[in-house]
Amino acid sequence: MHFWVAAGPAKAPKLPGGPPHHTLKRPQLFANHRQLQTEQLLYNCQHEGARKRSHNNKVPAKWHQATIELFRVSLDVTCGATAPTLNLQLANEATPSPSVFSPDGHVFQVxxxxxxxxxxxxxxxxxxxxxxxxxxxxxxxxxxxxxxxxxxxxxxxxxxxxxxxxxxxxxxxxxxxxxxxxxxxxxxxxxxxxxxxxxxxxxxxxxxxxxxxxxxxxxxxxxxxxxxxxxxxxxxxxxxxxxxxxxxxxxxxxxxxxxxxxxxxxxxxxxxxxxxxxxxxxxxxxxxxxxxxxxxxxxxxxxxxxxxxxxxxxxxxxxxxxxxxxxxxxAAKKKTGRTPGTGSAAILTREAGSSDDQ
The missing domain is CATH 3.60.20.10 (Aminohydrolase, N-terminal nucleophile (Ntn) domain)
Structure with a gap:
């Protein structure tokens, strides 16, 4: 099942693991328990480094850029699944790490x-x-x-x-x-x-x-x-x-x-x-x-x-x-090695002679 979510500013929900009272530009998700779990998992993945900072610090500029156009969240809702599987695709990805392959198999720094x-x-x-x-x-x-x-x-x-x-x-x-x-x-x-x-x-x-x-x-x-x-x-x-x-x-x-x-x-x-x-x-x-x-x-x-x-x-x-x-x-040998009658003028002469014979 796929949910398409529009990007826009929203207040972060108070969930375990996330910093309270922290306003972020984040996608609006539907009020659904499974989607709420997805939102928390998404937040933890994207803000692993940000949570270590003081809550008064500003969110990195890269996260503000993450509100580009839209997110696609794929939820695996197969029977017996205990947690959703995320497939987050940003429209504008950051430059990959020097030790990470690009999608087409290149390590650009090398x-x-x-x-x-x-x-x-x-x-x-x-x-x-x-x-x-x-x-x-x-x-x-x-x-x-x-x-x-x-x-x-x-x-x-x-x-x-x-x-x-x-x-x-x-x-x-x-x-x-x-x-x-x-x-x-x-x-x-x-x-x-x-x-x-x-x-x-x-x-x-x-x-x-x-x-x-x-x-x-x-x-x-x-x-x-x-x-x-x-x-x-x-x-x-x-x-x-x-x-x-x-x-x-x-x-x-x-x-x-x-x-x-x-x-x-x-x-x-x-x-x-x-x-x-x-x-x-x-x-x-x-x-x-x-x-x-x-x-x-x-x-x-x-x-x-x-x-x-x-x-x-x-x-x-x-x-x-x-x-x-x-x-x-x-170079001198090449110049002196040219015999008379081998140039373009000689070729034209031979062509003229053959036409006269005809």
Whole structure:
């Protein structure tokens, strides 16, 4: 049985559990015992937090907005039912909690965190035969800014594993600190360094916990975790996302224009690349989105049994110059490779000749 109720101001009934003498803008319900029970249950659900306040306080503005248009109260009056079942549908619902699904299956705060990642600077990871390279786009420094203490987009987690990120710097600082603490705790407990997959799962687990807890928001970063397991020469490259998903890659890009860079990597990636080829591919892929050249590119190299190596700016500039020269040579070859009689004029000539023959 369904009762349609019009919205309007009314005085709250004196029922057990509700604050007495409290005037609210509430729906007018018919004078019926079962509907009275429904009204009390509705009141308790909507004012669980309001009852804890002083009776002299004003009702929250959200409740005043709840007098929109009308309420629909569905009463289950099946035989033997001891209490009504409520199905309250507000015409204007408040924004859902960060940890609550929308009706169509989305967790909007997680999707918004993904948008923050897309606004971040681009980061690239490429695996070679016995090397793994991380490349990041750097923001241009201010004239008076001290670049020596400016946080890098590449952070060392342990001697054999490092991490690059795209998104909010402040969020990344917290996540990197947690990962470093876990890596050192693992060394003290197990007396072995963490594996790359273990620390990746830990980082992804922290990100996932912040998607289902109240009073917090998801981390607005995506990470690329690279390194070598203890005693192994096989490079590892993983990605984590704000939702807590992690996955293994041969080459990948995150951040601004990541789709363009990823497509470039798919076209140019080769198995078992040596050191020079791997570094060149990482820099060349970043140049797809970085227009200012070497000064805004940061390259980190990981090799088995060695700590992280940051490529000097002079070496990056040399790579960029060689890449630019190759592009110019390829463009020149394309121009000189056009043979006479292949243009539109030749096509028109052939068409005219064929018509004359006819």
């Amino acid at each position: 999707e918004y965190a993904g948008e923050a990642v897309k606004r971040g600077t681009c980061a690239v990871g490429v695996k070679g035969a016995d090397i793994v390279v991380l490349g990041c786009e750097k923001r241009s420094a201010m004239k008076l800014q001290d670049t020596r203490i400016t946080p890098s987009k590449i952070g060392l987690i342990d001697t054999h594993v490092c991490l690059a990120f795209a998104g909010l710097n402040a969020d990344a600082r917290i996540l990197v600190d947690k990962a470093r603490l876990e890596a050192q705790s693992h060394r003290l407990t197990v007396e072995d360094p963490v594996t790359i997959e273990y620390i990746t799962k830990y980082v992804a687990g922290v990100q996932q916990r912040y998607t289902q807890s109240g009073g917090v928001r998801p981390f607005g970063i995506s990470t690329l975790v690279v390194g070598f397991d203890n005693g192994s020469k096989v490079p590892r490259l993983y990605q984590t996302e704000p939702s807590g998903i992690y996955s293994a890659w041969k080459a990948n890009a995150i951040g601004r224009s990541s789709k363009t860079v990823r497509e470039f990597l798919e076209r140019n990636y080769k198995e078992d690349m040596d050191r020079e080829q791997t570094i060149r591919l990482a820099i060349k892929s970043l140049l797809e989105v970085v227009q200012t050249g070497a000064k805004n590119i940061e390259i980190a190299i990981m090799a088995p049994g060695k700590s992280i190596e940051m490529l000097p700016v002079e070496d990056i500039e040399n790579y960029v110059k060689n890449i630019e020269q190759e592009k110019q040579e390829e």
